[in-house]
Amino acid sequence: MSLEYESKTDNDNYYINKIIDAVNTLDFFSMKEAIKEAIDMGVSIIDIIKKGVLVGLEESGEMGLILAAEALEDEIILKDEEEQIRLAKSRAYSGKVVIGTIKGDIHSLGKNIASIIMKSYGMDVIDLGVDVNPKKFEEFAYLPEVKVIGISFLLSSVESRIKEVMSLLKKGELKNKVKVILGGAAVSPEIAIETNADAYAIDAIQGVNIIEEWLRNKNF
Numbered sequence: 001m002s003l004e005y006e007s008k009t010d011n012d013n014y015y016i017n018k019i020i021d022a023v024n025t026l027d028f029f030s031m032k033e034a035i036k037e038a039i040d041m042g043v044s045i046i047d048i049i050k051k052g053v054l055v056g057l058e059e060s061g062e063m064g065l066i067l068a069a070e071a072l073e074d075e076i077i078l079k080d081e082e083e084q085i086r087l088a089k090s091r092a093y094s095g096k097v098v099i100g101t102i103k104g105d106i107h108s109l110g111k112n113i114a115s116i117i118m119k120s121y122g123m124d125v126i127d128l129g130v131d132v133n134p135k136k137f138e139e140f141a142y143l144p145e146v147k148v149i150g151i152s153f154l155l156s157s158v159e160s161r162i163k164e165v166m167s168l169l170k171k172g173e174l175k176n177k178v179k180v181i182l183g184g185a186a187v188s189p190e191i192a193i194e195t196n197a198d199a200y201a202i203d204a205i206q207g208v209n210i211i212e213e214w215l216r217n218k219n220f
C-alpha cells in the first residue's frame, strides 16, 4: 500500500475507472486484472470496493455482483497475504468483531467482502467461516475483547438458527457485552425485529458504518 496514495488522485481515478468498466461489461478476467493492478498501484481497498466495484454494479446487476464478489475474493481475500497482515496491524478501534455465516448456510462471498471492508476500516475481525454453529458464536462472544457479532445469512430457512444465536447472546453477562448485527441477502427489518438483533445492514458499507459507531462509543 503506497504512502503516496493521497497525492495520486488522478492516477487512482484511472485504475478505479478500469474497475468500473470491467464490472459494467461483466468481464471477469478484466475485473481481476483491474483490481490487482489497483492494489499494486496503491489504491486503497475501500476505494477499490466503494468507488470501483459498487459503482460498476449500479449498471451490471446480479450477475455483476456475483462475478465481482468472486474477483474480489480471488484478488484480495485469498491471495493478498501481505495486505491481510497490514490490515490486521492497522487497528483503529479497541474491541474485536466476530463474523460468520450461520449454521446451515454455506454462502461465503458477501461475508468475506464484509470482513475485508471491516479490516480495511481498521477493525480487528475474527472470521469463523461458514456453517457456524450457534454455540460457537456464543463461545467467541465470551472472549474479553469481542464487542460485535456479525451474522451473515442468505437462506430464509435459517431464521430459526439466528433466533437460537440471539437467545444465547442476549442472556446473562453477554446481554450487555456484545452487540449483534445481521447481514446477507436474506436480512429484512422484520427478521431483525423478530430475532431481537441490535441492527441489520443491507450492505457491507452500511454494516461497517453501524459497527464503527458502536466501537467509537466509549460506554460500550
Ligand code: B12
Pocket (backbone or CB within 6 Å): 062, 065, 066, 069, 099, 104, 105, 106, 107, 108, 109, 110, 111, 113, 114, 149, 150, 151, 152, 153, 154, 155, 156, 157, 181, 182, 183, 184, 185, 186, 201, 202, 203, 204, 205, 206, 207, 208
Ligand atoms: C452465489 C450463490 C450461491 C453459491 C455460493 C458460493 C459462495 N462461496 O458463497 C452456491 C452455488 C454454493 C449456492 C448454494 C445455494 N444457494 Co445460493 N445463491 C448465490 C447467489 C446467486 C449470490 C449470492 C452472493 O454471493 N451474492 C454476492 C454477495 C456479495 O452479496 P451478499 O451475500 O448479499 O453480501 C453483501 C451484503 O449482504 C453484505 N453482507 C453479507 N454478509 C454480511 C454480514 C454482515 C455482518 C454484514 C454487516 C454485511 C454482510 O455484504 C455484501 C456486500 O455488500 C444468490 C442470489 C442473490 N442474488 O443473492 C443465491 C441464493 C442466496 N441462493 C439460494 C439457494 C436456495 C441456494 C441453495 C439452497 C441451492 C440448492 N438448492 O442447493 C444452496 C444453499 C447451500 C447452503 N446450504 O448454503 C437462494 C436463497 C433463497 C432464500 N431466500 O432462501 C438465493 C437467493 C437464490 C434464489 N434467488 O433463489 N448459492
